[in-house]
Structures are given as structure tokens and as C-alpha cells.
Amino acid sequence: MTETAAARQSEMILSDQDRRGLYRAILGRRDVRGQFLPDAIADDVLARILVAAHYAPSVGFMQPWSFIIVRSPDQRARIKAAFDRANTEAALMFDGERAEKYRALKLEGILDAPINLCITCDRDRAGPVVLGRTHMPEMDLYSTVCAVENLWLAARAEGLGVGWVSIIQPEALRAILGLPEQVVPVAYLCLGKVSHFLAQPELQNSGWRQRLPLQDLVAFDAWQGAASTEDDALLAALRHAQDKAAMGEI
């Protein structure tokens, strides 16, 4: 083991500053749709965020992900058309005022962002039997989502916005990108510098939906397991941490 590795291993808790950095990325991360700038992304920055994705956890150390960097205007125009078709269908699923609100939202930055990135999952990457996937076959897809989240946080730290485009037929993505049968398009992302990051999620700002109180989402020992008096301190700590998070720190 190198000295660096040994030093790292003994560093059990990250320093206050390092922890603050992680929490800032988590609290400041946004799903960006409307604030992209066309500026190019530096190669070293793009490389770092891809490495962050590659260091995600993966079931059986399978590393099932691939990264398709989409820059061609023709390819992006095809993706945009597929989004438009799906989005028109989606708008019809909402009623009245909600449908009106839906149509007013900008939900993608496919042509605005300088780079699109499709993160895929190759379900055959490590053969048919994968350690840890034997009883939960979706684990490789979940690993790929962990890579998406790592990349998203690293992008935020590097000042890049990411928007996840999920209003699209997976079969359209498959056809446009030429994905083989065993490869699942998990996330289609728009990626680029931004004019600014919103202080709150856009759907919160627009009144679409509010942040839920975390203490309502916590149970003990079972789905309906209520807190006992010995959990009072934890529930108080939850409310305190949540109040601080709403101010951008934790």
C-alpha cells in the first residue's frame, strides 16, 4: 500500500471543509432546463465528472455503464423531435389548470446545452450471473443511476448544470443512438455551463409541488413503525438539519 493510500485509509471522517463541500454540492444541485449557456465545456472538467460517475457503486463491481457524448446537431435535433412528440402526449394526461401549468414549463435544454450525454446500462457486461444481482435483477440499472447522481453532483461542483430528460420514448432513444438489445438507456442528460443556479427547485418555485417534511417520511422497524420516546432526539435533529438545509447549509 502506498503512503498516500495508508493516509487516506486512516482518514475516517472527512475534514469539516471537505464535508461542507459535499453538502454544498448536494443542496445546490438543480435539474437545469432553462439556464444553459452555449459555452464549451473544458476537457479536464468533462473528464473529472465522467470519472466521478465511473466511481459509483456497482453490483458485483459490474460497472455496467457507458457514456455517449452527443454533440452532433443532427442527432440532437432527432432527440428533440422525440421529446416534442412525448411531451405533447404527456401534456394531454393532465387536466385543466394543471395542464396549462404543465405546458408553460420548460422541461429540457437539448439544443441549448453544448453537450448531451446518454448514460446506458449494458446488462450483459459481466455475463448472465452477477454477484448481488441474483435476487434483484434491477440492481445493474440502479448502479447506473448511482453513476448519474455522482456525475450530477460533480457537475454542480464544477459549475455545470445537468438536466435529466425523461419525457421521451426509450425506444426512440434506442433507435437514434443505435443501442443494442442488451443496452438500456437509463438517463439522457443535458449538460453545460449555466447563467445561474436557481435557489430552489423549479417545480417548487412554480408551485407545482412542495418539499415534504422529512420527519413524515421516517419510520422505525417497519412501514408503520411509530417513533418511541427514545427517538425524540433524532426527530428533533431531523427538524434542525432540515431547517439548516433550507438555508443552504447543513
Next chain:
Amino acid sequence: MTETAAARQSEMILSDQDRRGLYRAILGRRDVRGQFLPDAIADDVLARILVAAHYAPSVGFMQPWSFIIVRSPDQRARIKAAFDRANTEAALMFDGERAEKYRALKLEGILDAPINLCITCDRDRAGPVVLGRTHMPEMDLYSTVCAVENLWLAARAEGLGVGWVSIIQPEALRAILGLPEQVVPVAYLCLGKVSHFLAQPELQNSGWRQRLPLQDLVAFDAWQGAASTEDDALLAALRHAQDKAAMGEI
């Protein structure tokens, strides 16, 4: 907007120190199975990592996750028995030397860690039609996985190990935890202080599987889209960032 929020908004790129903290958490995160200590986790630490999970991205701002904190020895014994059943089945799926290696691996810390945590996805949390889930119904499950990854990174920064137990029948988890029909058990985690973090993933150390070269996982504009000469600088940056990551920095 408060002054704090305005200051935050203008902070486009996090400071070098903050970025370093995020990358340290990402590179130092491990799937912990064998290094758990029985020590209690402080309430404020547990609260912070749950808030980190709650600030994950979610489709349509749905926040479909719930957190079941499992501490009862009886419940954990039931979960451990369900793991043992599944693990015995799993071992039979590997052949020869691989099966032997599989049986030698410690794959969970259910009874060793002071806390287990089941993170679930309530598919009905925001009604039947969810913005962004209309064409990819799995998006709420993926949102929940983002919460798992946020929590995992925050735990690493706080000096806590996390191990994801996926070798278990989801139906067993459902029965033991009393989950209603619409609630999916996405991740069953073991959580606690650790004696040390391994310098490399355990499956890499044991020779089960090696880390893949990232440049082999990157394509351009389509699945088989090769790099052009203008991509040389990016590929060089990828190799450089990957070499640094292997040393624990980026």
C-alpha cells in the same frame, strides 16, 4: 430572496476545497460488509445523512422515498435469515472456483452494524400521473436510487460505512417490513461506524473483478460512435483524471 440565497446563487463553481471534499467522498466511498463497529450513530449525524438523501433529485419533485430505520434485533434476525436463504441459492449459480470464491466473501453486515435502513419508493406518492414519469415509468425508482447515493456519499463524509444488501428476495423484505403493495423496497442498507475503509473495493482486492478503463466506455454521438481527432484532448484528459483517481485525488 434572502442575502444568503443570493450569495449562494452567484457561487457558480464551488471553491477548490469544496470540490475536493465532494471528490474525496466519491473516491473514498466503499460498499462495507466486514468492517462495521457496533458503536451508536449520533442523532445529528444520522439526521444530516437523511437530509442529504431527501435533497436527491426526484421526477416531478415527487420525493417518493421513505426511510425505515431498522434497529430491533428481532427484525434484523428475520432479515438476516432471508439473506441467508437467498445467498445459499446464489452460491449455487456460480461454478467451480468461482463458487468457492463466492462462498468465501462476506456480503452483509446486517447484525454487525448498529442500524439497518430500508429506503423505499412509494409509487403513488404524487398520484397516478407524474410529470416526467409519463414515458419512463421507472423514473420514481431511479429517483429513490439517487437518494441512496446521496446518503451513501454523506455517510462516507461523516465516517460511516454503508453496505447495500441486494441478495434477498424483495418479497421477503416486503413481508418483514409490512410494506403496502405500492411501496417498493429499493435498497436495504447496513449503516455504522467502521474500523477502516478499504483503499480499494473489496471485489477488486479479492480479484473478483477489476476496474474497467473509462476511455473504453465512452462513445460519441451513437453507441458505436468512434472518437475523432478532435476528441484526442478529451481522451487524454480522461486517462489523466483516471490515473489521479486511482491515487485517491482528482
